[in-house]
Amino acid sequence: MSTETEKSNITKLKNQEASKPEGEQRKSFQRRQVSDYTALSIHKDVLKELKDGKFNMEIAPSDLVDFGGQRSFDMTHQLFIQQKGTFVLMFDGSIGLYEPLKEYPQGNFTAASILTHWVNSVLAYCGDSDDKMPMIVFAATHSDYFEEKVLKRKAKQYTEELTKMFSIHKHNKHIVCGRVFFINATNPKDLEIKNLTADLVEIAFQQPTWGERKPIAWVPLELVISEMKSRDVKLITKAEMKFLNESHNDFVLNDIQFEHFLKIQHSFGKILYFAFPGIDDFIVLQPVAMVNILLSFVTDECFWPRKKHLAKIHKDLHDGGSITKSDLFQLWNQKPFNEIMPDENYKKYILQVLIHLDVLIEPKRHKEGQSMANDYLVPCIVKTTAPANFLDKDVVGDRTLCIAYEMTDLAVPSALSFKLIATALVVWPLKEENGRPCLYYQSALLNVDERNELRIMIEGQHVMVYLTNAESIHLISPDVAASIQECLTLALTNILKFYLQSFGKFSVDLDVSRFFNIKVGLICHREVCLVPLSDVKLQKEWTCKHEVKHQTKYPMYWIFDKTNELCPTSCKGFESDALDLTPNDQHFVRLAKQIEVSVFDQFLIHLGLTTAEWEGIVYQYDGNGEVGKKLMALYEWKKKREAKLQPVKLKLVSNALIEVDRQHYLCQILRENTCLIDIADSRLQEIPADEVLNRLPKHIGNCVIQLGIELGLSFYSIEETMHNHFKDMYSQLYDILKKWKQSSSIKPTIYRLMVALQRTDSGGLAFLREEYLHP
Template sequence: MQQDETLQETPENDGVNPDNLFPFAGTSEEFSKLLSTGTYESFENRVFLCGSCACGKSTLASVLIGSPIPLTWKSTDGLVIHFGRNGINLETFEMVPLQGEDRGQNVLTKVVIGKPTRETGTCQSSDNHLDQPIAPSPMGADNLQSNLQPIKKEVSNSSKVSQSSDACLTESRNLPGTNTITFDIKKATSISLPKMKKIEAYAVHDDILKEVKSGQYKIKIAPSDLVDFGGQRSYDMTHQLFVQHGGTFVVMFDGSRDFHEPLKEYPTGDISNESIVKHWVNSILTYCVDDTDVMPMILFAATHSDLLSEDLQKMKKCFVKKVTDMFGTHERKKHFVFDPVFFINGTDKNDQEIQNLKNQLVSIARNQPSWGLRRPMIWVPLELLISNMKKDNVNIIFKSHLAEANKMNGDLALSDKQLDDFLLTQHALGKIMYFNQPELNNFIILYPPALVNILRSFITDELFWPDDESLRKILRDMTDTGKIYKKDLLKLWQQERFHAYIPDDDFKEFVIQVLIHLDVLVLPKLYSGTSNAHVIYYLVPCTVKDKMPMSFLDDKSFANRTLSLVYRLQKASIPSALSFKLIGAVSSIWPIKELNGRPLLYHSSAVLCVDEKTEFRMIVEDSKVVVYLTHMSSKSSISPDIAASIQECLTSTLEVVLKFYLSIIGKSQKKENVSNLFQIEVGEVCGRSSCVVSISKAKLNSDWVCNSGIKHSSRYPLLWCFNKTQEECPSHCPGLANTILTTSPTEQQLSRFANQLTNNSCRELMLHLGLQRQDWEDIEDCYTGKSLIIRIMVLHLWKTKRIKGKPTKSFRNLLDALTAVGDQRHLLCKVFREETDLLDIADVRLQEVPHDDVLNGLPKHLGNCAIQLGIELGVTMSSINETMVRHHKDMYKQISDILVKWKSSRQIKPTIYRLMLALERVDIGGLDYLKNIYLGQ
């Protein structure tokens, strides 16, 4: 047989640019070493269909894969991935459906298409790290098929391989990499290999490469993957996990409807074609970085042209104008194709507009940077092995088993480092899911749609909820509260159609950890060594439907009690998935506030509790994150340490989140580059919205005038940027504001003030406050040798005693007294400072009430601190005095009684974390005792 010229080795094919790498393919030197063993051209392509409900995405998908066109609408549950059911003819450059023998495309087919080169080279063995020669096999072409048969080999360790269930139901997976996954609920034959001691390894030798070079196989169609996204907003989080940087997105909308008309498929009544199109564009482009890569590309397609009798060309021009007006000035407009906007009739497979769309998709595919990119031939054995595992319905596998199978390839085996690079590249291409993170990198999801199916168990539209009322109640409670108990999640997974994907407990725990990693499930940060078995519930922000009521802005006092902070993304809007991840990360430090037992968790927003007097709201909207930090009495009472800690936490979290999403699409970013993706603005509340300016402007100007003509001071907004490391006030500090000076100090503030005084300075201050020397002496007699307690009790006496001519007891009185004894006004500033070191160990477990046995053991780890501890815990002074009188000779009983009173208080939940904060402030022991019990530190 005459050799096909397209497979001839040519000089240009011999020279491969090592810088033209796939994501995660290692360094240029490492990749060059891989390429030296032989290469082939890769023609990876993926098309995504997205848009509103009922706009015809699945109908178009049916046309592209050559399936019967559905004439009635059936909503897509989540997303459907069609593997290899569509392709591009490399001779005619036509997009065609793959059927019959054409659907037999597999890894070997891609090698054949890819103009392979094969050289005698070296490859580092994973066993001895020595360079081993790789030479072409003398075996002939006739032996090719026999060498593709599975070779069963023993593996020393015990194995567990996931069994599949109903994943493949309209089309079988007997042809690796080419099936359509539609997830209809039918019974399917599946393998069951629990605790097996064997793994099937498919050894591939050099005779295959010789057969490839012979040109015997003349298949000319490059398979393409097609992703059909469901239109419901319930799937925002799921969709974002499968949005990839490399691909073409067809954003679709119903062209027979007005662009601004509310769509009846969305019950909220505020979603139109325009908002859906904008939502999808934002979701696609948020994580793109400024580089030379033109991918992804976005096309627009209107549907239902058959329902209109108007001039279709005129309508197309109208659509072009609409999308150009929306995105024509977008900073990433190089990713858009504005003209034409295709106006298709999905029910007609011969529709010329669909043909025009296919031609455009082929043109984009041929011009994408990855088209024709050289890939190492040495990757082929593992690609074949994974494809055959998928064929056998193996969805999840231990990485150690794949590593064992890799070693069976002998001189074609990859080193451990090369295996990791291979897996990360396959992950970036969407072929597998592999997370190189502790506790996650022991497993590989070979078949990504398996995770889609698992997600459907609880992230789904109500339309697809199960009939079982107990299961419906679980899902109803989750969407109402944003919370799901672990036992309920496992109960959902017991349904046959989900259990089959993760029948093994090890796989269940792995999937949970993956969902936590992706912030689908949110668990406040845990510590190394903490068992997932102790987790009671997870937050699931992406399932909450209700929006935060904005009635709090109608409270006239809200503006005077609130600071505002805004993060404004510079390049794109924020997709829902990012807001879910951001809310999840912040709730790991500050608990979500509860009202009548319901967490105040809303769609893309939440109310979080800082302390009994301070809370903050975080709302993600369009291209910004808005934060309202509110104190019960006044914004001037907000602790600068708390404000700065919240800002620092949000800033670092946003950087981590953006870096995370950039990494999963194959882009790596330095921290300083990530921080350039957003701008921080600070300010106050003006009317019913945030009034903010850049931090630099706030620092340069003592005030600013907003668009409403209102003058705002920069003083309090700059608390967001407070330097927590400074112990003393800066030289420009004006002291407490007038709004604070008129208020009466709390017992906690007086205690903290007393801690800064000496006995002599306190005695002198007391006289200026109107007390008598006898008052001091009486308290000194009661608390002999306890200097701090004497000062605390003297200040308490001042606050409660009726003093002639001085009816008020305010910070103004304290300031006047301090001024009289020497200008120490900044001592008062310090009473508003807070310790924030414990934020680093905040944990969901610390939001629970401490056990009585723990409280009974705590006094033995403390000194004589009952009064200070009681004050910091919020126990009233009268109650503290009663304790001191009742147990005046027993220090341990004093502390125990204070703890009992605190725990029985109903005003605010007595959590472990609040007890830790009090112990940190009192600083007389006990904190390490609690850390050891609850955190294992």
């Protein structure tokens, strides 16, 4: 096709576009712009050389990307990590590898920890092929601070320390740690800079693609890309690039060749093209444009927008480590960013790329289907390390169950902990202390309920998980422990599939579980005492290194069979020290629901209430249903003993149950129905609206007392509600819901409300599902 013909066709295309409605003209603006560049960028002499087979490139172009600058960007550069790249990891040689960095006053960050993060990031997002690329080399700055003798000693010290750090790394063939270039960046004639340059050139010569002939048919598209870059086109759709490809007649690439071309250009860092479903419809022609996009939300305070509502988005992000989709899109609607992403489709693409590369972490259950998440964790913002008392072994010691996932063949990617935390956040909210969410660098503290906390943290090659009850390990629900394990194991499996796919190791038949081992255990002598899960299944106890014998009963909770509703024949009931514990209000609810009316009066007599007292309770609370009356009877028994300064112990309950031949009912007070976890969704972690709470009572039955207790209210507060709204069930229920929302010690989420309604078995779940989960 001649240039004149091509121009004529473009003019015809413009005329056709002009006849379209204004909205469609805007949508096609980018394509018309790209088409214009096509006509101007393919020179006849180059095309002739291509056709004659004489086109030859004698210069190997190379891109240099400098990641220096704001510390907020330290954990975002996986956007620019390319498989064929060479990475120079630099650190301040004047302060050493293990001295805390002043730039990170919130936590104990060192050059060593940041270099480790970088090495793992580079190797997590690059393929692990047989060739040597990518390659990682190290350079220390500030050599001008030292005299020659000290400089040599320092260089030797850093070389030894880096060798010790990375020589045993799983992918050490990509890491050059036998030499550290100690440079003086203030001297343009610095000899070490020249040595570093020569070394980088030498590494480039080792690339397996060096000297390979590339298809001549690639050249027109490469020229088009170059021309579009020069004209400041930053993103185009894959369909537009295909359109350009098809305009080259003799040099058209077929679909397979076209896909290969894009992947190769991506591996060289010329463009960003992610060949994954959902993010393969666009091409970033200027990777540096991603830096500007990141600046919209990953930036230091001095660069925040002046508009108050936008500055507040940044403040909330820095305080809580998360951002909503709507807030992110508000930031992207600012002029500098809107020019890069001109419509919603571009914004949605960039959002998915940031999720893919862990710049944003999406809360989801890792099941099939598109996520509807509206909140995203932003790991690069979270730099504060967990406080010293985050895992105080003296405090959590005998109240904690532990499970550890040990990576066997992979370095732990820095974002892995945040992906696991995000998975847990779909079900359990972050705990807040002093108004701040307990989200830290590679760790978090979550509220399972009012009495149980969940800690997740990365320790070396281990993902450590701790489930702690406020009173005793004996009161941990085996159903809850098993659900946490299932949730995190599924998440870890799917996360590793992603990283293994990046390594090029993943296939449909690959058993991902072989890349990690599971250990379970307890805290003993202020240390975590772990044993392989496979061993726990085969024995009733194990002896740790402190010569202490531990029962496997509680570590087995992690793999408890939730389908078995009854105690096994081998069950011996509560242990003696567990029977010394005081039952809480939720335990009374479980008992009241289980014990049949036909034996309940006898059970009360064995507890210590009289028949007359029971009859009085029946009369007073007759309008509160059978469970409500039984609950108030147990409450009256508790008050009666407390008035006499007598202890209220589980042993008393156990003895009374034995007398009515219902001894195993006590075991059931720890059982939980966890089936709602299967429908857990990030939308359910929102706080329910007042308008919804106002309508909810019309959809549930008479469960005022049970619902109040399940939501964490005290008997006193529930009695107050019943007195203030005498014989008005709907008003009582609404008052209970309002009190819960206003006074809950943990975030009063929709999911938490659904769990409470499920436990009362009185309706309302269908209403909430329709209200919050309906498409």
